[in-house]
Amino acid sequence: MIEIKNLCKSFSVEDGTVEALKNVNLTIEDGDIYGIIGMSGAGKSTLVRCINMLERPTEGDVLINGQSMTELSQKELRAIRRNITMIFQGFNLLMQRTCLKNICFPLELAGVKKAEAKKRALELLEIVGLPDKANAYPAQLSGGQQQRIAIARALATNPKVLLCDEATSALDPKTTHSILELIREINKKLGITVIVITHQMSVVEEICNRVAILDNGEVAEQGEVSEIFSNPKSSAAKRLVFPDGSDMIADKDENQLCMRVVFNGAEAAGSPLIAKMAIEKQIETNILAASTKTIGGKVYGNMMLSVASDREQFETAMDYLRSVPDVIVEEVAKNV
Amino acid sequence: MFENLFSSEEFIEAVEILKTEFLLATWETIYVTILATAFAIIIGLPLGVLLVAGDKNGVLPLPKGFMNGLGVVINLLRSIPFLILMIMVFPLTRLLVGTAVGTVASIVPLVIAAFPFVARLAESSLREVNPNIIEAAQSMGASPFQIIVKVMLPESVPSLISNATIAITTILGYSAMSGIIGGGGLGKIAINYGYYRYKYLVMVAAVILLILLVQIFQSAGTRLAVRSDKRLRGK
Numbered sequence: 001m002i003e004i005k006n007l008c009k010s011f012s013v014e015d016g017t018v019e020a021l022k023n024v025n026l027t028i029e030d031g032d033i034y035g036i037i038g039m040s041g042a043g044k045s046t047l048v049r050c051i052n053m054l055e056r057p058t059e060g061d062v063l064i065n066g067q068s069m070t071e072l073s074q075k076e077l078r079a080i081r082r083n084i085t086m087i088f089q090g091f092n093l094l095m096q097r098t099c100l101k102n103i104c105f106p107l108e109l110a111g112v113k114k115a116e117a118k119k120r121a122l123e124l125l126e127i128v129g130l131p132d133k134a135n136a137y138p139a140q141l142s143g144g145q146q147q148r149i150a151i152a153r154a155l156a157t158n159p160k161v162l163l164c165d166e167a168t169s170a171l172d173p174k175t176t177h178s179i180l181e182l183i184r185e186i187n188k189k190l191g192i193t194v195i196v197i198t199h200q201m202s203v204v205e206e207i208c209n210r211v212a213i214l215d216n217g218e219v220a221e222q223g224e225v226s227e228i229f230s231n232p233k234s235s236a237a238k239r240l241v242f243p244d245g246s247d248m249i250a251d252k253d254e255n256q257l258c259m260r261v262v263f264n265g266a267e268a269a270g271s272p273l274i275a276k277m278a279i280e281k282q283i284e285t286n287i288l289a290a291s292t293k294t295i296g297g298k299v300y301g302n303m304m305l306s307v308a309s310d311r312e313q314f315e316t317a318m319d320y321l322r323s324v325p326d327v328i329v330e331e332v333a334k335n336v
Numbered sequence: 337m338f339e340n341l342f343s344s345e346e347f348i349e350a351v352e353i354l355k356t357e358f359l360l361a362t363w364e365t366i367y368v369t370i371l372a373t374a375f376a377i378i379i380g381l382p383l384g385v386l387l388v389a390g391d392k393n394g395v396l397p398l399p400k401g402f403m404n405g406l407g408v409v410i411n412l413l414r415s416i417p418f419l420i421l422m423i424m425v426f427p428l429t430r431l432l433v434g435t436a437v438g439t440v441a442s443i444v445p446l447v448i449a450a451f452p453f454v455a456r457l458a459e460s461s462l463r464e465v466n467p468n469i470i471e472a473a474q475s476m477g478a479s480p481f482q483i484i485v486k487v488m489l490p491e492s493v494p495s496l497i498s499n500a501t502i503a504i505t506t507i508l509g510y511s512a513m514s515g516i517i518g519g520g521g522l523g524k525i526a527i528n529y530g531y532y533r534y535k536y537l538v539m540v541a542a543v544i545l546l547i548l549l550v551q552i553f554q555s556a557g558t559r560l561a562v563r564s565d566k567r568l569r570g571k
Contacts, residue, residue, distance in 0.1 A: 052475055081477035092472035095567045096490050106476040108486070137566040157476075 002028040002051065002161065002193070007060035009046050020046040022217045024060070028210075030160075033187050033194045035208035035225065037201065037240060043217040044197045048163050051195070052084045053077055064161070082110055085154035089166035091146040093138040099125070099149045100134040106156045117156075124152035128182060144175035151182060161193045162186065168203060180207045201240050205229070205293060213237045229293070229300055230264040231328050242289075242302065256306045257314040258288070261321055262328040263301040273324060274305070283307065283317045304332070350537040357525060362545060364439050365521035369508045369549075372443050376450035376503065381496075383410070383451070384458025389484055395470060396480040413452040418510050421449050422517050442511065442519025450507050457499035461492045494565035501557025505550045512546060522546050 009021040020043045028034045038044050049055040051062055053069050062069040064084070072080060085106070093102050100121050107117035125131045128148040138146050147167060154162055164183065168176040184207050187194050196208055204211050204225060212222035215236035221228060232241045242260070261273075277283055285305045292301035307314045314331075321329045386406065390398035416424070422445040426436040429444040465488050473487045489496075512523025522542045530539020562568065 054471060054475060078477040078479060081475060086472070086475040088468060088472060090466075090468050092466070092468045094469060094487065094491060096493060096565075105473075105486070109473075109476055109478050109482055139567045153476075163475075 001030055001063075001065060002026075002195075003063040004028075004047075004051070005061050005063065007047070007050055007062065008058045009043075009050060009055060010058050020217055021050070021057070024214075024217075024219055026212055026219065026222065028193060028195060030193055031187070031191055032210055033184065033196060033208045035196045035198065035204035035211035036214055037198055037204050037211060038214035038236070040199060042214040044199075044214055045165055047214065048086075048165050048195065048197045051161075051163060052081055052086065082106065082157040083159050084161040084163065085157065085159040086163040086165060087147065087150045087154050087167045089169045091138070091143070091150045091170075093146055093150055093153070095138055098135050098137055099130070099141070102138065102149055103152045103156055106153060110157060120156060121152070124155055127155070127186075128152045142175075143171050144179060147171065147175075147179050148182065151179075151186070155186065155190070155192075159192060161195065164194060164196045164198075166197055166199070169198070169200070176203070177206070183207060213240060226264075226300070230262045230302075242304075257311070258304060258306050258332040259314070259318060259321075260330050260332050261303045261305060263292075263299070263303075264326040264328060271324075273321065273327070274303075277317060277320055281316060281320055283313050283320075285317065346535070346537055350535065350541065353525075353529060353535070353538050354541055358522075358541070358545070361520060361522050361525045361542070362549075364519075365508065365511055365523070365546070365549065368439060368443055368446065368511045368514070368519065368521055369504060372446035372450060372511065373500070373504045373507050375443070375447040376454045376507065377500065379447070380451040380454025380503075381458045383455035384462060385484055385488070387455065387459040388462040388488070389480065395474075395483045395488075410452040410455055413448065414456070416449075418445070418449050418513055419516065421445055422514065437518035439518075439520035442514035442517060445517075446507055446510055446514065449510060450503060453506065454500075454503050457503060458496065461495035461499050462488050464495050465491045494561045494567075497557060497561040497564060501554055501561070504553050504557070508546065508550060508553065522549075 004024055004026040007021055007024040008019070010017045010019045012018075024043075024047060026034075026036075036044050036047060046055055050057045051069070053062075053072075057070065064080070067080075069077070069080070093099075094105060097105070100118065103121035103124050104114075104117040107120060108114075112120075122131070122134065125134055128151055130145060130148050130152075133141065133145065133149070138149065141149065150167075162183070167183075168179050171179060180203065183194055183196075186192055187207075194207075196203060198204060208225050210223065211225045211228055213220045213228070213234065213236050215234070220234040220236035221232065228237055229241055232238045274285055274287065277285070285307050288304040288306055290301065290303040292299055294300070305317075307317050318329050318331070321327055383406070386398070387403075387410075388394055389396045390403050390406075392400070392403075413421075422442075425445045425448050428448070429436045429441050432444055433441050435441050469491065470483055470487060473483050478486065511519065511521055512526065515521065515524030515527040518524075522545050526539045526542035526546075529535040530542070
């Protein structure tokens, strides 16, 4: 279990200090694939670097299975970093070493015997699906292949936690998908806790079970992915879940009343709700935007509806939709 | 100056000198250059590492005063003209080789002049290493010493070779000057015959040989640098 407690980090710059993290509290359970999502500059990378102390927090602490990371000596810290490994956006492989030697690298640092390290590296090449690339140099590989080698390298020391810092941001969608599949597999088969830093909602949707939304150095919202997707509460979460939402609202007519309808699960999404409402209540609605997503095998949909300017009708429509199971309805004000 | 350059007596005489003296002189130039470069690298490379690793953002930050002092000493040595430096290090040369003149003695001032230069070249090579790769090594639990030995140096090998080539060709040029203090080699021949005895043909031949040597060192170094760089291998 990883507990992040009252974590603050500030950097001193020329004109004063910048607070990159403000009192962050998170708990990550063993076996989680935990997403930390936010816009650029939200403090995600700083947060992940505070977990393995690549950045020293200004205040607060990180506890890993009860062990405080800030209290460790440099030597102890180096030893514990073998249990919390990391992959990066830029892969960061040693360009002058073959793939096999890259995977052997952390073992070499740990003082593992050469023959043993090589054996382990070959196993890992198998796991990441590149057994034929042992003697290739990183420059000869595609981005996705390089990230696979980086994953193999991160797994070499049998870590308990894998930190992924924008690990798929430099990859195309198809490769991203295959890398995420690999990470999921590693999480399931090897029981490694994974922390995924990303700015892409699609990444969180695809593999995370829990998520924290970081906004301007603060945790805006955290919880189960399905919960946050179906019912985002903070404005930062809404911006991420409905990236087009705010623009659309800005366009709308002053007098128009809008609501957001979220279908939570396949049952509701499968029935012709809006048509039924039009027939049963004679309320005409206009669909401004709609989308559906599959998260963890369940279908989630969200829809932005506008109703004619009559307040009474609007309330009736809201009540009608609320009565359907697994549907969440909320009025959307301007400037959400 | 050059009017009698191609007169037949001049030519015959020059060929005679070429035959008797050039083989030894070329050999002297080569070994002085290589030895001086080797010593300059032995002293300069660790200093280059120190300049990068000891930086406040480096892997092993050292006290600011020490780093500033190191920088000043290196700059100071680099700003003394080689001709003056040769004379200034006489006492040190005597201490190390027993004499201040001669071919072997000329290696000492060459090393003193070249190691600060080599330190700066090594510094620039090591600074080229992607800081993200160093961060990755730190995230895997590498100690500062491991980062220097297993990441910074191996990752900058191609650049270090290119810069060693620059060092060796520069030292070759300096070694030609050491004829002044009795150092052997092509420089001595050019000065003794060309400058003191007006045998310009001999001087020109010595210069051509020096140019050839620079060309050989440079192209060998460039090739080695390219061949050693695993980033340039196509897919």
